[in-house]
Structures are given as C-alpha cells and as structure tokens.
Amino acid sequence: MDMNTPRKYHIKSPCSTANIGPGFDVLGISLSLYLTLDVEILKEGPAFEMTYSGEGATDVPLTPEQNLITKTALYVLSANGISELPQPLKIHVHNPIPLGRGLGSSGAAVVSGVLLGNALGQLNLDRNRLLDYCLMIERHPDNVAAALMGGFVASYLRELDPKDMEGVPASESLLDIALSQQVPQPPRGIGHYVNLGWAKEIKCIAIVPQFQVATAKARAVLPTEYVRQDVVSNLFF
Ligand SMILES: Nc1ncnc2c1ncn2[C@@H]1O[C@H](COP(=O)(O)OP(=O)(O)OP(=O)(O)O)[C@@H](O)[C@H]1O
Ligand SMILES: N[C@@H](CCO)C(=O)O
Secondary structure, eight states, X not given: OOTTSOEEEEEEEEEEEEOOTTOTTTEEEEXXXXXXXXXXXXXXXXXXEEEEEETTTTTSOOSTTTSHHHHHHXXXXXXXXXXXXXXXXXXXXXEOSOTTSSSOHHHHHHHHHHHHHHHHTTOOOOHHHHHHHHHHHSSSHHHHHHHHHOSEEEXXXXXXXXXXXXXXXXXXXXXXXXXXXXXXXXXXXXXXXXXXXXXXXXXXXXXXXXXXXXXXXXXXXXXXXXXXXXXXXXXXX
C-alpha cells in the first residue's frame, strides 16, 4: 500500500505510575487513563492538521517537529528511511493525563508517537523493537515499558556502548530532527522487561498534585550515590 493511501488509525496509550516501592526506574504499572490519537490520511485537504483537547491544550505545540508525539513519529520514520509524513494528514489528540505530575504523560506521548510512526510508515515493528525506539527517547524505562506492554512491568535499561549511540538521537537532540533528515536506527535490545502478575482486587487511587515538576528537573537533584542503610530500608517498603 502506498504511504498516502487514505486510511484511519485509532491509537491508545495508557498513563502509568512508576518508582513503585524499591523499584526506582524499574517498576511501572499502566493505569486506565488513556491518551488517544485519531489519525486520518485523507484524499484531499491541508497537508497537515493537528488538533488537541484535554490536559496541556493551551501549552502543547501542534507542529510536527515540535510536538512530542509527532516528533517521535518523525524519528521512527526517518530511522526507517522515510523522510516525510503522508499527506494530507489529520491528527486529533485527546489527552486526559496531567502533564509533569507523576502519571507518565511523556511516556504515553512517546509510546503513541512510536506507534504512530510504525502505523504511518507501515513498518510492522514488533513490540520489542517498538520498545527500543521508546527507550531512545525516554531514557528511563519504567513508564514507557508499562505503557507499551501493559500491566505491572519490571524493566531495565541496558548500558549502551557509546559506539552504538553515534549519531543516534537521544531525547534532547531528538528535538532537532528535521523532516528530511535520515537518522541511524537505535541499537537492538536496549531494554529488558518482565510482565509481573497483578491481583485484580488491588485498585489504584492516584493523588495528583496541583503543580508540575518536570521529570528532568526532579532527576537532576538526585544524588548519584546512596548509603547502604538507605538502600536496604528502601527495599523494605
Ligand atoms: N500529550 C502530549 N503531547 C505533547 N507533549 C506532551 C504530551 N504529554 C507530555 N508531553 C511533554 O512531556 C512533558 C512532561 O513530561 P515529564 O516527563 O516532565 O512528566 P510526566 O511524564 O508527566 O510525569 P512523570 O514522568 O513524573 O510520570 C510535557 O511538559 C510536554 O512537554
Ligand atoms: N523513574 C522515573 C519515573 C518518572 O518518569 C523517574 O523517577 O524519573
């Protein structure tokens, strides 16, 4: 099928909670609040149209190279030799997930973007490969692994050889990808994950603060080392 053949997709990615108990950067649970994309490749119309409702509607940019979802899709497409979006393309995003408040909004956006790139480019990437793309962008695996795989997930980010990373966009430089730029593919098997069991009787209540803290800022204040006593007591909780 030609990339511009008219068609529709509905893409749904859950929010997630992470850092559960002692599982810092490891344990994540997907929760039943979903970022959705309604995507249509039309016969005619403007080359690109993006609308957005819900959390972040007044702040989130809606141009392909600035919006986290479309930027991520562009990255997946460029890494697979596709230098432009199909046209005319219409995307409606509905986001009920509060931004920057501990419910993995960026993880859901990244997972949606990777699924979007996979669908638009008809790439048929399997889940493990989709995870590699997610992990090039969100460099801690707990939220994206839970959002992509579903359920209660333990995940671990493999140390990457700097040689494998040459020219590969990681989160910050992803911002700079131009539509026409071709980027190398991510290394394979960046993350390991295990689906853990979950008792249906255990329900989750999320308490959402009224202020935002960007994950990057929160991570920047963490010490690089912890004393043994603190690590041991954290394992207990
Ligand atoms: N639906 C979305 N569309 C576009 N950009 C988004 C969307 N959701 C999140 N983002 C981007 O991600 C940023 C929030 O990411 P951040 O990692 O700081 O917090 P979070 O993922 O909501 O929370 P946490 O990682 O603590 O669970 C937003 O400020 C915005 O730039
Ligand atoms: N493990 C991540 C979760 C938030 O995205 C962190 O603490 O930064």
